[in-house]
Amino acid sequence: MSGKLLLNRRRLLGLGAASASTLLLAGCDQFDDFVGQGDNSVRGYLEKANDLTYRVQRLLQGPNALAREYTDADIRQGMRPNGSTDPQGDDYLTLKANKFADYKLKITGLVNKELSFSLADLKSMTSRTQITRHDCVEGWSCIAKWTGPQLGPILDQAGIKAEAKYCLYHCYDTMDGGLSGQVPYYETSDLLDAHHPQTILAYGMNGGDLPVANGAPIRVRIERALGYKQPKYVHTIELVSGFAEVGGGKGGYWEDNGYDWYGGI
């Protein structure tokens, strides 16, 4: 009696194992519907882990923990360009033709006083030079030297209003926006990253002017985050209280395409 029962259980286990392996061999597309992008409650739940990562890392980091800085000997190759490498907008082409002499960086939004700086203004400021590792979300890394003024003091000069919570970086380059056609690249950061000592408005790279492929005339370096959080071709930094109304509402071009907003992991 019990022997029969055992055999049945065993058969059941065998069947279970066989069907589990069939499931595996058939591929893993049975999960696609639950986790894919778009309105999806399972994905929304899984994404909470990213908020946890953000909170835990910010808690451990404090405001001023620095990204590792390397030496000149660690610069072994050019800086690998990625994403936009040659913006074709009329406004950008006009500026580029004149070597960015007419370029203005604007600080706008929730500030006491809106400011505007030419490239010469930015180059005349006290600058910071740092040799850091650029980590792409895809997995590769590249070490380069970046030079430019810190963003924090510039924001202080404009005077950040109390309700401001984020910096919204507007860029000249555009990306594929699916049905919307070409959409402008944009990014956001919290004010901790904006005030971080290594957050600079880089106009120089590896000892020369910042090349067009790497974001000329200004690329914001946010060294505690991945590459997509380091916008190139920046023309306006807008202080905002939220970003739900901007672009796809997720705080950046890549965030609108499913990537995590924090970008520190």
Added chain:
Amino acid sequence: MASITEGGAAEAEKPAKHKGPLIYRQSIFTRVTHWVWAICLFFLLLSGLNIFDAHPTLYIGQQSSFADLQTGDQHLDNAWLDIGAVNTDNGPRGQTTILGHSFDTTGIGLGVSGDPANPDFRGFPASATIPSYYDLATARVIHFFFAWILVATLLVWLVASVFNRHIAGIPPTPRDLKHLPRDILNHLRLRFEHGRQYNVLQKLAYSAVFFILFPLIILTGITMSPGVNTVAPWLLDVFGGRQTARSIHFLTMSAFVLFFIIHIIMVVLAGPFNELRQMITGRYRAGADVPFDPSKGDKP
């Protein structure tokens, strides 16, 4: 699959006449965490392979070498593994390069996979990744979710196992190691001990998982985070750079896959019913040589 199961079952039935006691071998903490890890590692592996597909090349050092996009010059070459595709007279072929040696891996779906008329050019094929299609953003969401669950469950297990002394039974003792040659021979003869404690090969395997593989895969994982690098930059030194950490993360994953395969084979060979019952109810049918001891909660 079915025939192996039956073979294992027949093996387990033999000593039924003089079987040992039904002992309580696995606590609720060990059992629940075991199955949570099984689920986590499944999703971590398959989402991880999708993440790998975003850049199917591994390097040694801090950074990744690449050829200059304009001139094609390459000033640094520190890649040791690359899964890609090459054009041949017979159409595109998957090519995996390990330490400078290239292999055609079209047959196993590495580099080129899917419908030959409309092939996928990616490192690992759709059948090995979650989501099945390439989606780095979604794979990262899944990977980090299950990474948190895995770490939290490991902490629960660690605390519980220190208190219930389960962890003390994992590292092999010097006496265990003396029995190593005998235990290897017994395993080769497919004769397995069913004692109260793990045998020495089990202890070595589980020690490797808990004291080497789990710490290694978690630490190399967070070493890839630029945010963590600002808090614990020493991790970059311990592992020899972010790209080396990525390589070690991949190799540790491979070791986990190897462990999984051996683990399943051993479960099947050692008696899948008894082994599964152990990990579900905690009760394990010990060998006939194990004395019946009601004070330890044994049942006949």
